[in-house]
Amino acid sequence: MDYTGFQVGNLPCCYLGIPLSGVYLKLEDYAPLFDKVTKTLLAWAGLNLSYAGWLELGILPPSVAVMDRIASLCRRFLWGGNVAKVAWKTLCCQKQQGGLGLRESKKWNDALLSKALWNVHNKKNTLWCRWIQHYYIKDSTIWEILPKKDFPPLVKCLLDSRYVIFQAEGTVGAAMDRVSDWVKGDIFQTAAAYTYFSPARPKQSWAKIVWNPTFPPKFSFIMWLTVLGRLLMMDRLKFLEVDRTCNLCKQNKETLSHLLFACPFTGDIWTAVQEWAGLRRRMTTMQSCLK
Secondary structure, three states, X not given: OOOOOOOOOOOOEEEOOEXXXXXOOOHHHHHHHHHHHHHHHHHHHOOOOOHHHHOOOOOOOOOHHHHHHHHHHHHXXXXXXXXXXXXXXXXXXXXXXXXXXXXXXXXXXXHHHHHHHXXXXXXXXXXXXXXXXXXXXXXXOOOOOOOOOOOOHHHHHHHHHHHHHHHHHOOHHHHHHHHHOOEEOOEEOHHHHHHHXXXXXXXXXXXXXXXXXXXXXXXXXXXXXXXXXXXXXXXXXXXOOOOOEOOOOOOOEXXXXXXXXXXXXXXXXXXXXXXXXXXXXXXXXXXXXXX
């Protein structure tokens, strides 16, 4: 210590705004991080941003409980309140799968743990990898050691991540080959690992139309909500005692289907647009419009 000039400190301490400790931290230990995220979101909330503009933000919390808490903060920030128009898991699907391409924190954390697993496996020449090898792996390998009670939380997380890959691949050799597939040259492709941990979902044929790069993001977002049937029409405001009659035609109940295809007022607009665009086929549903 005299030679380096380092000072002896005590745990827990704060590094880059995140608490560090030799034991598992409780949710309340992350209060400074929650406050920092909340202040940042409040500052952004004051900007004149559309939903599409708010989507440019991303946060990666360090533990499951913290992930859930910050995901809740982000969800409320995106929708402007406690009522979410679309489930968070759907938002985290890729755009071609019907989502918005947001990263699900738990899956992204698994991908980052896989990168750390690969670094330890390759005995990367870093202080952290050498420490793991010397104190916990010793003469074994990261693929063979068994978890112990006295292992620190991060080492246990590494072993949990290893076990998830074991379960999916069946054998140690297959698991090692799978992780090797995520390495191109000497660079670990975290995005490839994230795709692996994310559940496979069918591609949606309408996604290319909705997310056409020539469309303004705000319009694409509104169309995306429309396709999912999540726009807030009068018929969905069941918690309010309001007149649910369409404000345009004053004749029928305002539903998404009525407003887009059955309302005489919007019907005239559709007809004019079709004539201008040279479209001859009849469009009576959102699916027929996206063909």
